[in-house]
Structures are given as structure tokens and as C-alpha cells.
Amino acid sequence: MVMRLWVNGVEKEVQAEEDTMLIDLLRDRLHLTGTKKSCCSGECGACTVLVDGLPFRSCITPALVCEGRRVETIEGLGDAAHVHPIQQAFVDAGAVQCGFCTPGMILTAKALLEKNPEPTEEEIVEAMSGNFCRCTGYVKILDAVRSLVPYRPQEKEEKG
Amino acid sequence: MEKSRKEKYIGRRMPRRDALVKAQGRAKYTADYRTADMLWGKAVFSGMAHARILRVDAAKAEALPGVVCVMTAKDLPAAKKYGIFCADKPVIAENMILYEGDPIAFIAAETKEIAEEAAALIEAEYEALPVVEDPREALRDDVPPIHENHPVTGNAKVMAEVTLDRGDVDAAFAEADIILEDDFETPQIEHVYLEPDCCIARWVDDTDVLEIVAPQQAVYSTLRALAPVFGLPESRVRFISPYVGGGFGGKEDSCCDLAVIAGLLAMKTRRKVYSEFTAEEVFRYTGKRHGSYVHHRMAATKDGRVIGLDIDIILDKGAYQSMSGLTGGPHAVAQRTVLYAAGPYSVENVRIRSRAVFTNHPYGAAMRGFGAPQIHFAGESQMNELAHRLNMDPVAIRKLNMITPERPTSFGQVLTEENGLGLEECMDKVKAELDKPFMPKHPVRPSQRRGMGLAAYIYGTGMPYKSEGAMCVVHVNRDASVEVGISTTEMGQGAQTVMAQIAAEALGVPVETVNVPLPDTFLSPDSGPTVASRSTTFVGNAILDACRKLLAGFTEAVAHGVGCSPEEVTYAKGVFAAPDGQEIPLRRAIYMAATQAIPQSAVGIWYPPVDIGFGPKGGNSMHTYSFGCQGIDLLLDVETGEIELLRSVLACDIGHALNPQLVEGQMEGGAVMGLGYALTEGVEYKKGVVSNDSMKDYVILGFKDLPQMTSIIVEAANCMGPFGAKGVGEPPLVATAPAVREAIRNASDGVKLNRIPFTPERVITGIYKAKEGGQTS
Ligand code: FES
Ligand code: FES
Numbered sequence: 001m002v003m004r005l006w007v008n009g010v011e012k013e014v015q016a017e018e019d020t021m022l023i024d025l026l027r028d029r030l031h032l033t034g035t036k037k038s039c040c041s042g043e044c045g046a047c048t049v050l051v052d053g054l055p056f057r058s059c060i061t062p063a064l065v066c067e068g069r070r071v072e073t074i075e076g077l078g079d080a081a082h083v084h085p086i087q088q089a090f091v092d093a094g095a096v097q098c099g100f101c102t103p104g105m106i107l108t109a110k111a112l113l114e115k116n117p118e119p120t121e122e123e124i125v126e127a128m129s130g131n132f133c134r135c136t137g138y139v140k141i142l143d144a145v146r147s148l149v150p151y152r153p154q155e156k157e158e159k160g
Numbered sequence: 161m162e163k164s165r166k167e168k169y170i171g172r173r174m175p176r177r178d179a180l181v182k183a184q185g186r187a188k189y190t191a192d193y194r195t196a197d198m199l200w201g202k203a204v205f206s207g208m209a210h211a212r213i214l215r216v217d218a219a220k221a222e223a224l225p226g227v228v229c230v231m232t233a234k235d236l237p238a239a240k241k242y243g244i245f246c247a248d249k250p251v252i253a254e255n256m257i258l259y260e261g262d263p264i265a266f267i268a269a270e271t272k273e274i275a276e277e278a279a280a281l282i283e284a285e286y287e288a289l290p291v292v293e294d295p296r297e298a299l300r301d302d303v304p305p306i307h308e309n310h311p312v313t314g315n316a317k318v319m320a321e322v323t324l325d326r327g328d329v330d331a332a333f334a335e336a337d338i339i340l341e342d343d344f345e346t347p348q349i350e351h352v353y354l355e356p357d358c359c360i361a362r363w364v365d366d367t368d369v370l371e372i373v374a375p376q377q378a379v380y381s382t383l384r385a386l387a388p389v390f391g392l393p394e395s396r397v398r399f400i401s402p403y404v405g406g407g408f409g410g411k412e413d414s415c416c417d418l419a420v421i422a423g424l425l426a427m428k429t430r431r432k433v434y435s436e437f438t439a440e441e442v443f444r445y446t447g448k449r450h451g452s453y454v455h456h457r458m459a460a461t462k463d464g465r466v467i468g469l470d471i472d473i474i475l476d477k478g479a480y481q482s483m484s485g486l487t488g489g490p491h492a493v494a495q496r497t498v499l500y501a502a503g504p505y506s507v508e509n510v511r512i513r514s515r516a517v518f519t520n521h522p523y524g525a526a527m528r529g530f531g532a533p534q535i536h537f538a539g540e541s542q543m544n545e546l547a548h549r550l551n552m553d554p555v556a557i558r559k560l561n562m563i564t565p566e567r568p569t570s571f572g573q574v575l576t577e578e579n580g581l582g583l584e585e586c587m588d589k590v591k592a593e594l595d596k597p598f599m600p601k602h603p604v605r606p607s608q609r610r611g612m613g614l615a616a617y618i619y620g621t622g623m624p625y626k627s628e629g630a631m632c633v634v635h636v637n638r639d640a641s642v643e644v645g646i647s648t649t650e651m652g653q654g655a656q657t658v659m660a661q662i663a664a665e666a667l668g669v670p671v672e673t674v675n676v677p678l679p680d681t682f683l684s685p686d687s688g689p690t691v692a693s694r695s696t697t698f699v700g701n702a703i704l705d706a707c708r709k710l711l712a713g714f715t716e717a718v719a720h721g722v723g724c725s726p727e728e729v730t731y732a733k734g735v736f737a738a739p740d741g742q743e744i745p746l747r748r749a750i751y752m753a754a755t756q757a758i759p760q761s762a763v764g765i766w767y768p769p770v771d772i773g774f775g776p777k778g779g780n781s782m783h784t785y786s787f788g789c790q791g792i793d794l795l796l797d798v799e800t801g802e803i804e805l806l807r808s809v810l811a812c813d814i815g816h817a818l819n820p821q822l823v824e825g826q827m828e829g830g831a832v833m834g835l836g837y838a839l840t841e842g843v844e845y846k847k848g849v850v851s852n853d854s855m856k857d858y859v860i861l862g863f864k865d866l867p868q869m870t871s872i873i874v875e876a877a878n879c880m881g882p883f884g885a886k887g888v889g890e891p892p893l894v895a896t897a898p899a900v901r902e903a904i905r906n907a908s909d910g911v912k913l914n915r916i917p918f919t920p921e922r923v924i925t926g927i928y929k930a931k932e933g934g935q936t937s
Contacts, residue, residue, distance in 0.1 A: 033192035034185015036405070038354045039439045043855040046354055074185035087183040091175050094821040097829065098652030099182025100354040100405030106183060129863045132855065134352050134406050135652045137828030138862075139869050 005066045007032070008076030016063040023047050023058035026073060034074035034103050045131030048104035049073050055111045074103035077110070085153055086110055086144075093144035097135035105131050105141055113151035121146075169661040169671050170883045173821040176657040177676075178403065178650060187403050190375050191358045194434045198360065199228055201425045201435035202275040203263035204282050205445070209520040209848025210306070211257040211286035216264050221281040226274035228429050230282075231266040237427070238391030242416060244381050245490060246312050249480040249523070251389055251420045257286065258306055259479035259520050260849050261417070261445030268425040268433055291848035295476045295517035296453055306479065306518040312486060319477050320485040320494040320516040323776045324501070324571055327509030329459075332468025336459035340545055344456060344538035345915040346897070347842030348476060349449035350442075351527055352860050355405020357414045357446065358436035361422035365430065370397045372423050375404040376415040377649050378689030379679045385416055390423055397423075400680045404651035408833075409526035411651070412691060413482050414446040443853035447525025448843055450484070450493055450516070451476035452534035458542050459509075464550050464557045466507050466543075469570070473497045473514035473535065478523035483530070484516035490625055491774065493524065496531030499571060499774070503539040504583050504618035504787055505558070506567035520848040526691060528830070532619055532894045533837060537916060540615035540898035544905070545912070554902070555587045558616055569618075571778035575785065580886055582813025582876030583616060583787035589872045590614055590791040593809040598868070600795065600806055607799040610806075613902025614791040617894035620782030621878070621887035622694040624774050629767035630687045630698035634663060634706035636760050640734070640746045641673040646699050649679055649690040653889055654822040655699075661818060662700045662882055666707035668733050669746065685763070693786070693887025696818060698766055700882035706764025713762070717753040718744050768880060784878040784886045788812040790831070790895040793867070796907035801924030803839060803904065805867035812892055813874040816884030820873060823888050827871040830892025836861045837893065838900035842917050 003016045007030060014029050023040075026032045026049065035058055038046035042060040049058045050072040051065075078084035086106050089095075096102050105128070112119055112127035119127065124145050133141065181187040206213075218230040233240065233254035240254070241247040253262040265282050269275035292298045292306060298317055305315045313319055333339060359374040370390055376382050379399040387394045399419075404411060414437075422435040437445065452475055459468035475494060477484050485492030497514045516524065547557045562583050568574045575581060594612055604610070622628050633645035644663050648655045656676040664671035677683065687699045711731060719726040722738040730737045736744040744752075750760055768783030793807035810831045817823045840859040844852045852858040877884030897916050904918060905911060911926040 027192075028196070032185075033188070036189075036354070037191065038356065038405075039855050041439070041854060041856070044354060074183075078184055080180075080184070080186070083180065083184070087180065090183045091179040094173075094175065094179075094825055096176065096179040096182045097654070097825055098354070098404060098406040099178065099187055100189070102182050103185045125863045125866075132354070132860060132862055133829075134354055134408070134833070134860065135829045136825055137830070137832035137869065138866055139828040139871075140825060142863070142866075 003064060003067050005068065006070045008072055018062065018064060020063040021059055022049065022061040022063045022066060025063040026058060032073050032075050036100050036103055038100065045108065046101050046104045048107050048131065050107050050111055053111060053114060055108050074107060086148060089144040089147050093140045093147060095136060095140040095144040101131060101133040109145045113148055117151035118149055167665050167883065169665045170818050171816065172819065174657060174661060174819055176654045176822065177660065178656060189355055189403050189405050190360060190373055191436065193360055193373060198432040198434040199268040199270065199425065199429060200272045200275040201422045201433040202267045202279055203421050204265040204267065204279045205260060206257050206264055206284065206286060207260065208257050208286060208288060209260050210289040210291045212289060213253060213255055213257060213264065214285040214287055217283040218265055220283065221267060221278040224274065224278045224281060226270040227278045228268045228270065228431065229425060231424060231428065232264065239388035241311065242385050242389050242420065243481050244385045244413065245486060245492065246481050248311050259522055261522055266421050266425055268429050291520045293519055293521065293845060293848055295474050295519050298517050298519055306520060318515045318517055319481055320487050322485065322491055322495045322498045322514050324498045324510055324512045324778060325776055326570065326572065326778055329468050329470050329509045329511040332509035333459045333470065336467060337462035338460045338546065338549055340458040340542055342456050342542065342914060344454040344541060346452045346534045346537055348451040348521060349527060349837060349841055350843055350858060351408040351410035353406030353408060353410060356437050356439050356442050357418045359418035359422040360432065360434050361426035362432040363426050363430050368396060370423055370427060372398065372419050373400045373402060374415045374419055375411050376401040377407045377411045377651060377691060379647050379681050380686040381412060381689050382415055382419060383681050386419055386423065389420055390427060398682045401649050402678055404649050407649065407651040408528045409530065409691065410447055412689060413525045417446060440853045443858065444850045445522065447482050447523045448478065449527035450524035450534065454535065454538040456538045456542050458546065460546055462550065464546065464552050464560050466505060466561050468509040469502055469507050469512065471501050471512045475514065475516040476521055476524055477516040477518050478521040479518065480523040482523040483526040484524055493531040495774065497535040499781055500532045500535050500618055501539060502570035503536060503543065504563055504616050505561040506563050507570045510570045521845065528833065528890045529894050530692065530890065532617065533897065536615065536617050536894050537897045540895055541901050541914065544613065544898065544902045554614055555591050558587060559584060571774065571781060573780045578879035579784045580813060580815050580876035580878040582874040585874045586787055586789040586811035586813050587616060589811045589874065590789040590809050593870055594791045594793060598793065598807055604795060605797065607797050608795040609798055609907040610795055611903040611907025612791065612793045613899050613906055614789055615895040615898035615902065616789045617787065617891060619693065619786045619887065619891040619894055621697050621784050621786060622768065622782050623692045624772055624781035626772055628772065629765065630702040631685050632687050632699060632702040632706055632764045633685050634703060634710060634762055634764060636710060636750055638750055640669055640750060642667060642669055642675065644674060644676045644703060645684050646676065646687040647679040647684045648687055648695045648699050651690065653826065654819065655690065655695050658696055658818050658822065659699065659703060662703050663707060666704050667711065668731065693889040693891065696885050697881045697887060700885060701766035702764040704764065704882050705766055706762040709762035709764065713758040714749040714753050717756050717758050718749050720756060721752045783880055786812065786814055786887050786891045788891055788895065790899040792899040792903040794903045794907065796904055798908060798927055801920035801927065803918065803923065805835065805865065807868045807870065808835065809870045810892060811872035811874050812888065813876045814888040815878040815881050815886035816875050817873050818883060818885050823873055824871045826888050827892045828869055831869060831896060832861050834893030834896025835900065838897040838916055838918060840917050
């Protein structure tokens with residue numbers, strides 16, 4: 001069937017069946033390959049996207065769940081000319097190695113910071129804890145998120 | 161090491177050049193190149209770990225609409241087996257299943273769903289055979305050999321046997337004051353790179369070339385291993401490795417397992433084929449870090465000197481060769497366990513034997529540390545035991561035994577300060593850091609006990625072969641921008657960034673103008689595999705060589721142009737200065753070279769200026785070694801066996817840090833991977849079939865498990881490294897497990913755990929057994 005949703009602020013009409021997962025809709029039908037497919041069973045967080053601002057694992061989320069909703073992928077945050085402050089923080093902190101976990105990490109951090117611009121250390125760890133990384137040992141990812149607190153995206157965006 | 165350096169880019173915390181594209185989702189990995197017109201290539205497996213194949217019938221699968229082709233063993237066009245060291249792994253199994261990852265058929269279909277449906281239609285009959293899981297058991301006379309007709313070993317049970325025999329071990333044990341004897345055990349480990357293996361292959365019809373895109377650590381090794389399978393000369397197979405989502409040693413081999421599927425199907429169908437393993441299939445079918453069983457005997461004097469070692473190592477080889485090494489060479493994992501059996505210590509009398517023994521497990525492959533984590537678990541645990549026995553400080557006893565310019569390695573290699581000997585500094589710094597007061601953030605429960613421990617390591621940079629060297633091509637464009645041609649993979653370590661720093665520094669050009677393309681066998685020269693913590697040192701030196709050659713040529717061109725001798729021309733920061741005061745920018749010099757038949761590209765090459773050659777009596781193995789020390793501080797719950805990590809303090813002597821931010825990244829990632837090795841990880845089997853095949857059941861550490869992490873870079877420069885560098889990628893996890901063991905021992909009044917991972921069940925069993933009076937192992 002044809003479904004309607006907003007992806008990175010743009011309204012889309014796409015074909016989706018009941019068993020179409022959001023990740024496949026994004027990667028295969030909308031060619032947004034920034035969302036990474038890893039465990040494909042909801043365990044690693046690499047495929048995280050935001051649905052109405054909340055982190056969802058797109059590999060286990062049926063696409064139809066997003067009917068009429070706002071989906072945000074890593075491509076929606078910034079591009080070469082407009083670097084989002086969270087992306088910049090990851091670059092500056094050295095939080096990116098192989099990069100496969102990175103889009104999911106950044107979107108998870110975004111969901112946290114938008115809801116709670118001044119998270120405590122425990123709140124950061126709690127919010128990020130479902131995302132796994134095999135390369136970095138997490139230290140610099142935490143550094144990146146911490147460097148954004150208190151989170152004032154507008155201000156930082158203008159600067160960056 | 162003096163910190164104020166004259167270099168512009170070297171030693172600086174430069175952000176990696178691929179960070180932004182990855183943070184924005186613009187970086188393309190192999191699967192991101194898949195398009196709808198590609199066929200779906202799928203391998204079919206038996207679900208068994210050991211069986212004789214009686215019949216495979218693909219007729220029904222072939223008849224399914226949408227299936228384009230089905231291949232079984234009889235359809236293979238050329239070589240039927242492959243492997244990087246020796247061709248022993250069947251492309252498609254014909255008679256025997258030796259582990260669960262032996263495919264029985266390949267299918268190409270219009271869609272994934274059709275391919276899966278067709279796979280279910282393949283009919284096969286097997287005769288199940290007894291599964292051999294424990295390599296010690298495999299060696300028993302009443303257990304038949306796994307291979308009946310191995311291309312190298314015939315029906316032998318041992319794939320590789322490497323020995324080291326020096327001094328008089330029996331005399332050392334006879335005169336020892338103390339003899340320690342123990343058994344240590346480590347499981348097979350999955351790499352758990354986040355990017356599952358996948359591959360895109362296409363037949364390029366207008367040039368008769370097979371083109372294969374896949375995440376790989378060693379495009380030239382893949383090429384050499386697989387060209388015979390396709391029946392093509394190496395010059396007509398093109399391997400490309402885009403960004404790689406983690407490798408850790410695994411993507412030296414696993415890429416071959418995927419490339420044969422997609423490659424053969426693409427040749428046969430003349431269509432583009434995409435093939436992938438799901439995360440579960442990666443767990444089940446791809447290579448693992450070798451499991452190990454170490455029988456360790458140590459002879460020491462009462463003042464703490466180790467005078468003899470008698471060590472027998474048995475490695476779980478799994479079903480195929482992969483990276484265990486061959487008995488007569490090339491040596492690989494088996495040899496490294498021998499090389500590092502004495503750890504970073506000088507021991508005169510050693511008798512060490514390592515055997516890689518076939519089992520029905522997934523093949524023992526390369527994984528970060530390449531044999532070193534296994535043998536350091538035994539050796540460093542034993543060193544700590546010796547310290548306890550003598551009531552000595554663990555650092556003091558290590559200093560007493562460590563390698564110095566006067567005291568060579570156990571294999572007889574003399575290391576001088578110029579090689580970089582930073583172990584002492586590493587240990588002092590770790591101890592000082594652990595000695596600082598540290599309070600857990602939460603109240604400690606009455607059942608929690610605190611314990612600290614440390615362990616040290618040695619790890620060579622590069623591989624111990626005469627063929628171990630690197631080649632590159634550096635090309636300078638007319639606008640003085642630079643291309644560095646290498647086959648080093650970018651799998652997260654930051655190779656592109658460091659190589660650009662090296663080239664920019666050497667040529668005196670802005671780093672932004674240096675391009676380091678990703679590996680492509682049609683375009684990149686062979687700079688060797690991206691393994692063995694070798695790239696920065698070997699490939700970096702080759703780049704320096706090429707840059708020197710280029711500048712020599714341009715200097716000559718300038719000298720000729722202005723009419724002086726080349727010795728009179730100087731070069732700095734992009735400008736040549738002639739004796740008459742003329743200043744010639746690099747751009748002009750390049751043009752002058754172009755008009756004087758002086759090349760604007762140079763081949764750089766570097767082989768270590770050391771006579772390499774390891775044998776049963778020892779010999780030089782690598783040109784330099786990295787050293788380090790890992791300290792652990794933890795809380796042990798003596799009622800539940802649960803461990804809470806408080807602090808990890810890691811000091812690594814990595815020579816000069818060319819980019820400290822990247823070095824810290826390797827150290828932090830390595831430490832956490834090492835902590836997982838110690839605490840949670842290990843492949844489990846049911847009848848040889850992997851039973852914990854997902855991240856739910858195979859637990860890697862996450863944010864919540866993190867202790868306070870301290871990374872201390874120690875810079876004992878390697879006089880042969882580019883700007884003093886030596887290897888950093890693998891070493892950080894080598895000493896983690898024995899340090900955790902020691903911290904548990906100290907938290908529990910002496911419980912000795914000799915088998916990782918230290919799960920709560922194992923810890924609590926250890927505590928109970930110790931209470932009952934017996935000791936554990
Ligand atoms: S890919 Fe979705 S959670 Fe791992
Ligand atoms: S950067 Fe490789 S998995 Fe996180």
C-alpha cells in the first residue's frame with residue numbers, strides 16, 4: 001500500500017507492505033543509506049532514527065507505524081555546508097572510528113539533548129546505553145555528548 | 161621524549177579526515193552501493209558441523225521462478241578451494257562438511273525473498289559424523305582426523321606446529337627454587353565488527369574484468385587467494401574496499417567467504433550480484449580468535465628471576481588454515497604464541513611448543529592481538545602468581561625480569577634503546593595512577609570487595625617474514641596537490657589521516673591538499689595487508705621514501721633550471737631556494753621537472769633494515785616491539801560473583817604518537833575490547849554449531865560497563881619508524897585479561913581463575929572452591 005510520512009521535513013508517499021521495516025524503506029526505497037544496518041534484531045542501535053523526536057530502532061520498526069509521522073535520519077541533520085553541532089562535536093572529540101555506529105549514536109544523543117538539554121552523567125549513560133560501538137571504547141563518544149551540555153542548538157549552529 | 165617538535169602535522173591531534181562524512185551519513189560502505197537491479201546471491205548451509213554429504217539436489221530450487229542460477233560443487237569453473245596461506249577451504253563443499261560454515265550451494269535470484277525460498281528447496285542428505293570441539297580431544301588416538309586429504313597436511317591433526325628451544329630447560333627446572341605449574345584456557349572470540357560482511361560483484365563485459373567491492377583488510381591478499389577460484393589472472397580481477405565498518409582481523413578472511421559467492425555468481429550470470437551475511441551468519445560462519453589451552457610451567461629463583469619456561473600451547477584451529485600458520489612458514493598465530501610466551505621478559509631457558517589443531521569449529525582467524533592475548537593471559541597470570549609466592553611487588557618483579565639492551569628476548573633478539581624500550585615507564589605510570597585515591601561513585605555494598613591488579617605486554621610491529629615490507633606510489637599534480645597510492649584499508653583506525661599527515665610533512669605541503677584514496681587493486685600499489693599494527697610504520701616509511709625521491713628529483717630540476725648544483729638548493733615549506741637568492745615554489749619546480757624528464761610520481765619502498773628470520777632456535781622476528789601495562793581496579797561481589805569495573809589504566813609505549821587523538825582512540829577501544837574478553841565474551845557451541853549467535857547472547861561491553869578510563873601514551877621512539885612511530889592498533893588489549901584476573905585474585909583473598917571469561921558463575925564457583933580448601937583452575 002502507499003503510505004505517507006515526513007522524512008527529514010519532506011513529505012513522502014511510498015510503497016510499503018505490512019512486513020516492510022522502516023530501515024528498508026529508508027535505505028532501499030528512499031536511498032537514505034546513512035542509516036546503518038547491523039544486527040537487524042534491535043540489539044545494537046546502529047539503525048536508530050528519530051520518529052517524532054524519539055529514538056526508534058528502524059530494523060524492528062514496521063514502516064507503517066510511521067504513517068503520518070515525522071522521521072528524522074542522519075541525512076536530515078546536516079550536510080557538507082551545514083554541520084550540525086552534534087556532528088561537529090563527534091568530529092572534534094574523535095568519537096568516530098569506523099563510523100558504523102555513528103549515525104545511530106548521534107541521533108540517540110540528539111533525542112536526549114532535545115528532551116533534556118542539561119543531562120547528568122548518569123542520564124547520558126542511560127540514554128546512550130542501548131547503542132553499541134566496537135571501535136571507540138565509548139570514551140570519546142561520551143566526551144562528545146558532554147561537550148554539548150548545556151545544549152543550545154540554535155546558538156551553536158550559528159557559531160558553527 | 162622531547163615534546164616540542166619542529167613538525168607541522170606530526171604529533172598533532174588532527175581530526176580524522178573521514179570523521180565528518182561518517183558523522184553525516186555520507187560515507188559509503190559496501191552495502192550502500194547496492195541497487196535494485198542486482199541479483200541476490202546466497203549461500204546455502206547444512207546446519208551441521210561435521211557430516212558426509214551424500215546427496216545435493218538443486219533441481220527444485222533451479223525451477224523456482226526468479227532463480228537465475230544455482231551452483232553446487234560440480235559447477236565450479238576453476239580452483240575448488242581457497243585460502244590466504246593455503247587453499248584448503250572449499251568454495252562449495254563436495255563431500256564433507258567440516259564446520260557449519262561450509263556451503264553446499266550458491267543461489268542467485270531476482271530478490272532476497274526468492275533466494276531464501278530457493279535455499280529451502282535445496283535437497284540434501286548427510287551422514288552425521290561425531291563433532292570434535294576440543295583440540296586436546298582431537299589429538300587422542302581414538303578420535304579420527306578431521307581432514308582426510310588436506311592439501312598441506314594430508315590427514316594430520318595438527319595444522320601448524322611451531323617450537324622454540326633455547327638454553328637448558330631441564331637444568332633450569334632442576335636448580336629452581338620455585339616451580340609454578342598451571343593450565344589456562346581462553347575461548348574462541350567473535351570480532352563483532354558492526355558492519356556485517358557483504359559483497360558486490362559484477363562482470364565488466366567491455367574489458368573482461370571481474371570487479372568485486374567488499375569490506376576487506378587486505379585487497380591484495382584477497383586477490384591472490386581468489387583469482388584461482390575465478391580462473392582469471394590477478395590482473396583481470398579488481399578488488400575494491402570502500403570504508404570498512406570495523407575489521408579487527410576478521411575481514412582478512414571473511415571477505416573471501418563472501419567474494420566467492422558474489423564473484424562466481426556474477427561470472428556465471430553476467431549480472432551484478434549482491435551477497436551478504438546477516439549478523440547471525442557472521443557469528444556462525446566467519447573466523448574467530450583462536451581458542452587456547454596452555455599448560456604453563458615456570459622455574460624461578462627465590463629472588464624473583466624467571467630462569468626457565470616450559471610451555472605447551474594448543475590452539476583451537478577450527479576447520480581450516482586461515483591464519484594459524486604453516487609448520488615450515490609462513491608462521492602466523494601459532495608462531496606468535498611462541499614468540500610472546502615469555503612476555504616482555506628475558507628468559508634464557510625456554511622450551512615452547514604451540515600446535516594449531518583442527519576441530520569442527522569455525523576457522524581460527526586473525527583477530528586483534530594475533531595470539532598475544534591468549535599467551536599473555538597465561539604468562540602474565542603466572543608472573544603475578546610468582547610475585548604473590550615471593551611476596552614481591554608486581555612491578556618490581558617485572559622490572560627484574562624485563563628485556564633490556566643487555567638482556568635479549570627469549571628468542572634471542574637484542575633490543576636497544578633505539579628500538580624504543582618503554583615498558584618500565586609504562587609500569588611506573590600505571591602504578592602511580594592506580595595508587596591515587598579513588599572512591600567509587602556509589603556506596604560499596606558489604607559483599608563487595610575491592611581489588612587491583614596489573615599486567616604487562618610485548619607486541620611486535622609488523623610480521624616476521626623476509627617478505628614483510630611496504631610499497632606505495634606518491635604522485636604530485638601540477639598544482640602541487642598530492643595523491644598517496646596505498647592499499648591500506650580505512651576500517652576505523654584513521655590510516656588515511658595519518659598517511660596524509662606523513663606525506664604533507666615530508667613534502668612540505670598543506671595536509672588538505674593530500675588525497676589518500678581507498679584501496680583498489682587496479683589503482684593502488686600493494687602496500688601490504690592492513691594487519692599486524694604495521695601500517696603507520698611500514699607504509700608510513702614507504703611514503704617517506706617516495707617523498708624523498710620526489711624532492712630529490714625536483715631539487716635536481718631546480719638546480720638545472722637555475723644553473724647550480726643540487727647540493728646548493730634547499731627546500732622548506734613548499735619553496736626551493738637557489739644560492740643566488742631565487743625562490744622557486746614547488747609548483748614551478750614540478751613543472752620544471754616535467755620539462756626535464758624527471759618523474760612526478762615516485763615508488764616508495766620500505767623493508768626493515770634488520771635480518772629477520774625466526775626458527776626453532778630463535779632469531780630476530782620484528783624490527784621493533786611495542787610495550788605496555790594495563791592496570792585494573794574493580795569491586796567483586798563475593799556473594800554473587802559479579803564484577804564492577806572501577807578504573808582501567810592503560811599505558812602504551814607506541815613510539816612517537818603521530819596523532820595522539822587517534823592513538824587514544826585505539827587504546828580506549830582496545831581496553832574495552834580486552835575487558836569484554838576478560839569478563840563476558842566467548843563463542844559457545846551446541847554440537848559444534850554456534851549457539852550464542854547474536855548480540856543478545858554474545859555480550860560485548862556497553863556504555864554502562866565502562867570504568868573510569870585512563871590512557872597514558874608513552875613515547876619510547878623507534879629509530880626505524882617514520883618520525884619514531886611503532887605499532888598501536890592491536891597491543892592495547894593484550895594484557896587486559898590477566899590484569900582483571902589479578903584484581904579478582906586480590907579482591908577475593910587469592911581465588912585463582914585460569915579460564916576466561918570471568919562470568920559471575922565461574923567467579924562464584926572459584927570462591928566456593930577456595931573456601932572448601934581446594935584451589936580452582
Ligand atoms: S541494526 Fe537495528 S538495532 Fe542493530
Ligand atoms: S566507530 Fe566503529 S562501531 Fe563505533
